[in-house]
Amino acid sequence: MKWAEGHDIQIFHKAERLLTTLPWKKLLDGPAAGVGRTTKHLIWFLSNEEWLSDALIDMMTAYLISQLSLTQQDTIIIDTRFGNAIVGAKDIKYHDQPHHQLQEIEQSIGHVRYLYAPMYINNHYVAFEIDFHLKCFRWGDSLNLNQRALESLIEKLQWWFSRHFGGEFDNRRPSLPHGIRKDHISCGLFAINTIEHNVFKQTLSVASPAHKRASVRIHAGGSD
Numbered sequence: 001m002k003w004a005e006g007h008d009i010q011i012f013h014k015a016e017r018l019l020t021t022l023p024w025k026k027l028l029d030g031p032a033a034g035v036g037r038t039t040k041h042l043i044w045f046l047s048n049e050e051w052l053s054d055a056l057i058d059m060m061t062a063y064l065i066s067q068l069s070l071t072q073q074d075t076i077i078i079d080t081r082f083g084n085a086i087v088g089a090k091d092i093k094y095h096d097q098p099h100h101q102l103q104e105i106e107q108s109i110g111h112v113r114y115l116y117a118p119m120y121i122n123n124h125y126v127a128f129e130i131d132f133h134l135k136c137f138r139w140g141d142s143l144n145l146n147q148r149a150l151e152s153l154i155e156k157l158q159w160w161f162s163r164h165f166g167g168e169f170d171n172r173r174p175s176l177p178h179g180i181r182k183d184h185i186s187c188g189l190f191a192i193n194t195i196e197h198n199v200f201k202q203t204l205s206v207a208s209p210a211h212k213r214a215s216v217r218i219h220a221g222g223s224d
Contacts, residue, residue, distance in 0.1 A: 052188035054080045057118055057125065060192045067200065074113040075199060078105070083119030083128075089156045095163035106164050116199055118191040121153045125187045127194035129176050135161075136170035140178025140198075142190035147173060179205025 052060075061079040068075060078101075085101045088094070095102075105115065115130040124145070130137045137157065139150070147154070158168045178194040181187060189206050196202035 052125075052185075054084075054120065057120075057188045057192070060188075061118060061195075064192070064195060064199070072199070073111065076105070076108065076112050076115050077195060077199065078115060078117040080118060080120055082115075082117045083121070083153075086119070086156050086160060087121065087153060089159055092159040092163060095160055102160065102164075109165070114199075116195045118188065118195065119153065121150060124149075125191040126150065127176060127178065127191040127198075129198060130169070132165070134170070135165065135167075136172050138172035138176045139174050140176035140191075140194040141174050142179060142181040142187050142194075144174065144180065177204060181206070 058079040058081075061077060065077045065079075068077065081101045082105070085099050105112075109132050113131060113133045115128075115132070117128050118125050119128050119139075124141075124143065126142075127140045128137060129139070141150075154171065161167065161169045176194060177197060179190050181190050186206060193202070193204070193206050197204045
C-alpha cells in the first residue's frame with residue numbers, strides 16, 4: 001500500500017482504527033449492505049493501487065442513495081446493475097421482455113426527472129445523467145474519451161429509450177461537469193464524484209484518491 005501524505009494520514013488512520021474494531025467477513029449493515037457484502041470488502045478501500053470492482057462502486061453508490069433528501073424526490077441514483085442491464089442487450093428486441101432493474105425505473109418515471117448512474121464500458125467507469133422530462137442524456141468521463149469509445153453503450157441506451165419512452169433521447173454528449181483523473185485506476189472514484197457534484201453540489205474532482213477511498217470506507221461501511 002502507498003501511504004498518503006499530509007492531511008490524508010489522519011483519515012487513513014481513522015479508517016484503519018475502525019477496521020480493527022470490525023469482525024472478519026461479517027455481513028455489512030447500513031447503506032452499503034447487500035447480498036454477499038462483508039467487512040472484508042472494506043479493506044480494498046484502503047489501497048490506492050486496487051481497482052474498484054462493481055461491488056465497491058455499488059457500495060459507494062448505496063451511500064449516495066442514502067443521502068438523497070425529501071427535496072430530491074425527482075432524482076434517483078442507480079448502481080451498476082442499471083448499466084449492466086443496458087449493456088446486456090444484443091438488439092432492440094431485448095427490451096420486448098421485462099427486466100427487473102429496468103422495470104423499476106420505467107414504473108417510476110411519472111415522478112422522477114433525473115437518473116444518475118455509474119456505467120461500466122470498455123474497462124472504464126463513466127457517470128451518466130438522464131433527464132426524462134427533456135428527453136436527453138449526457139455524461140461525464142474522467143478520461144474525456146471521444147464518443148466513438150462509448151458508441152455501443154449509447155446505441156443500447158437509445159434502444160431502451162425507443163422501446164419504453166417513445167423515441168430516442170437527445171444526446172448532449174460529455175457535457176456533465178466532471179473532473180479529470182491523472183492515474184490509471186481512479187475512474188470509478190471520479191464517476192462517483194461526478195454524481196456527488198451534480199446531485200449534492202460536492203466539490204468537483206478528486207484531489208487525493210487515497211483520501212477519498214479512506215473517507216468512503218468510513219461512511220459506506222456504516223461506522224461513525
